[in-house]
Amino acid sequence: MxxxxxxxxxxxxxxxxxxxxxxxxxxxxxxxxxxxxxxAGDRRPEPRFPVVINSPGGDGPLDSPEKLQKLADLPSVPEVSKSRITDFMGGYDGDEVQIADVTWEQLLLLEERTEREEIMVWFPDATTKKPIPRYACVVKSVKEKFRGTETDSERQGEVKDGDMDEKAVTTTHSG
The missing domain is CATH 1.20.5 (Single alpha-helices involved in coiled-coils or other helix-helix interfaces)
Incomplete structure (x- = not known):
């Protein structure tokens, strides 16, 4: 039967x-x-990739949206929202984190400039707007050659926030 x-x-x-x-x-x-x-100008929205602003411990070089703006050469301070760490099937709600999202090019800059590990967070699906589990990379440190250096935005006089330190940065991949 x-x-x-x-x-x-x-x-x-x-x-x-x-x-x-x-x-x-x-x-x-x-x-x-x-x-x-x-x-007529109708375009699909550009894919966005969530970036965790603070790690579960709360310390790190990416502990504010301004530091994400500096590290990823964003044109403006990103909007931040709250999310939770989860597992692959979305059956676990862990620590709360703050996330922002970046474009593919900005994500590549973060990957070039940082050391990181992956976690999963809830992130709104581009089509349905319902939260789905997405991979997120928790960056452990900023690479030595990028510490204290000017970003493209600073060279153009757009960002003047404090310098990056060695704590933890986070980025994500689409999943």
């Missing part, structure tokens, strides 16, 4: 997938509509 239930469930899932046209987005009318929307 258990096998019958599995077969019925599997069949219903396959049938529901088969009802939709898998090639619908490639039909000429849909492609033309997508091209026209692109020409």
């Amino acid at each position: 258990t096998e019958d239930l599995r077969v019925k469930l599997g069949r219903s899932q396959v049938e529901s997938l088969q009802q939709g046209d898998p090639h619908a987005r490639f039909k000429p009318e849909n492609m033309i509509a997508a091209i026209e929307a692109f020409k």
